[in-house]
Amino acid sequence: MSETQYKDGIDAETVERVQELDTYKYGFTTDIESVKAPKGLNEDTVRFISAKKEEPEWLLEWRLEAFKRWQQMEEPTWANVAYPAIDYQDHYYYAEPKAGAKYESIDDVPEEILADFKKLGIPLREAEVLLGVEGAAESAAAARNTPKVAVDAVFDSVSVATTFQKELQKAGVIFMSISEAVREHPELVRKYLGTVVPTTDNYFATLNSAVFSDGTFVYVPKGVRCPMELSTYFRINEANTGQFERTLIVADEGAYVSYLEGCTAPMRDENQLHAAVVELVTLDDAEIKYSTVQNWYPGDKDGKGGIYNFVTKRADCRGARSKVSWTQVETGSAVTWKYPSCILRGDDSQGEFYSIAITNNHQQADTGTKMVHLGKNTRSRIISKGISAGKSDQTYRGLVSIHGKADGARNFTQCDSLLIGGDCGAHTVPYVEDKSNSAILEHEATTSKLSEEQLFYAQSRGLDEEQAVALLVNGFVKDVLQELPMEFAVEAQKLIEVSLEGSVG
């Protein structure tokens, strides 16, 4: 990209920012001494983590039981991804920055970490202008209108800072790391933990249950509309370290919360493991909007390094008229295995899944959703846009299941795939199970390439080929971008451009 393309009136910061986007810019490492659990995984590792977090006995038992079960399980092979066997004994399962897990005040957080998050665009000092994700400031108008975002920052295995806790407390919203929540609100954690994704759920969720390190806990009480967006930023820094975050969000009757999640990791030649579990619970009339921009290090252009992202995300719409909306932009990770799902248990409950997944170079992604309709008049909507480029492979895998009692259930599914270049693959594997004679299910899928006429037109108007591709791809994913909170949408658009870097020409 040459400078001449920037016209008058666009400030220097924007130009700089766009130039930065040329490569994976979050690949730096932060030098900070850390305390790690001994390498490998056995019962002692589980006890070590639990002791580090000063957990009550019941939680240790819960972890140990999960560990016992995990040892008898086999790693799933059904996903359309291939990677060398993971040596689970060759990872560290816990790493925390030296000098303690949680800092009393923001002033105690080591400068290196603050600087690291600042570099990532996540200022942790409340005094600073708080924006969820870097990039939003590009538009002055947007900056003025951007609401405050409370951030929980997770660095390797620990949460290092949570902002705006006091302000949230005034509204009755509990927003803290899950380790803190275990100590401060054990009754709430115990009531909901593992009730959506049980410890027996699947290989990676069971592993997570045994060794989960940190994550976020949110409880929005009855009738409260959370006054600001909540956000967690996950950062893997240590080498050879797995991150096993556990997030639990509960929206009580009539509550509403919008939650954002972002993730990055340094560029390393070896693969790193990230096995998270996210559980959402909505009671009557509650709503959770969960947005993710997943930008873990995808590996280099030859497929070396990158994060293995094996994630179980599930929402239980327990209450009548409750709603969960998942929106994800997946551009990172070497291998992705992720199916954010909704159990639509409450009558008239609603589930939504909006997804953009982009794979380039040697990335592999097997992602989709499950919508399980149990209650009457439950509704779900799935919009998935997959873009494959380079030598990457991508699969949409989804289940829509209508149980016998789900009278009047409705589902609409659309999955579109776009292939850029002849060396990639795009696959669609939807499962539909219908046991209700009053349900209506619609599913459509298309696979195509970028239209040559449109590319030609964009180029004849002065865009170069890469810009033209980015423009068309942005149009292709527009339905999903619209669902993202504004700050994320700007970031996501840029990410799309970066992810497709080098895919044409």
Add this chain to the structure above:
Amino acid sequence: MAGSPIPLTAFEDRLLAEVPDTDLAELLRSRGLPGRRTETWKWSDLRGALRDVRERSRVYASQAEAPISLGGATVLTLKNGIPQAPHGVEPKPVVKGGEKVGSTYVVEDGLVVSFYDHGRDAEDETLPGEELSALAALRPLMSVSVLPGFTHKIVLRRLSDGEGTHGDNVFVTVGEGARATLIETHEITGSPFVNSRTELELDAKSVCERYIVQPAAPGAVLVHSSVLRLDEAKDEETVKLKQMTLALGAQLARHETRLTHLGESEAKIDALYRLSDSLHTDITSHITFEGEDGVTDQLVKGIGDGRSRGVFQGKFLVQRGAQRTDAQMAHHALLLSKGAQINAKPELEIYADDVECAHGNTAGALDTDALFYMRQRGVPEDEAHSLLIDAFGGEVLDRVEDETVREQLAALFGGAA
């Protein structure tokens, strides 16, 4: 896939005693027959339906009335898997290496039928998921060659009865430039397990219409595997195949089609199923585009009533380099009762970028607005129901070009209510 061998059922024990010791036997020994734990059979539990020992079927002893009767058609018959010699035609021996391996009949000008004592070589490799087809391929082979100039329709009747088990193995070639209309029926009384196989090869410039008709067989277990190969275009003429399956259910019935487009060729792989009581039907197709310019247009529709289960699994695999593939898949199902269920898995696996591939899938009840409208216009409810159902199925039947065949299929479809 990892895992230790599973304990075999009594049926499998007996079956394996008769299968030569090859990788097919090894596959079956390590995993058993496919069933609900097998990804591609999860909604059709064959293993569960065949637990008990079954003897080999005895000589066919029933009387069956053909579901399709076409004047002037050439009829070939298999009874409990055994090909019946055509009337009034002298066989000639087929000799291989000085040994008689079968007999051949020139049934009419342009139609040659041969019976072999053996099936395919047991040493051939078996791919996982193709065990049933491979098992059937071991049966004595019946080969049918259609040559240019042959104009009659061919009706291939498969008659089955009893409660034993049998298989059949039919190989049809449609020679270069030939045209063929092939109607295959599964006429089953009693409760046998039938493992049937048709391999169909269409040579360059040939055209084939193929119909598979399976009237309801409440006690029977049926697996019919079709392996189809379409030759590449020659002299700018493409091979064309139009296939339509009308399946009215069994205790368990699977109609599986595997089609390979080697290059430019056109196919319609349609199906219509209608199920009542606790009948089951599984329409599975696996279509591979190996070369450029393959075209498949697939329309599958189904109706489930009672406590029946309808299954549709469709897959398009577009291999690297198979540019300009045009593949369209649609499955639509109607559920008429509370106990019925429909399972669908319309799958795309695509490795080429210059393609047009799409699939659509819907499931739902009869359109209440349309019902309301008709009742308002004085049409009794029952009649309004049948009108809507006929219209729904009619969309598949309308794609049948041959009028006589279409009328008879429509009558069978209507009679399945």
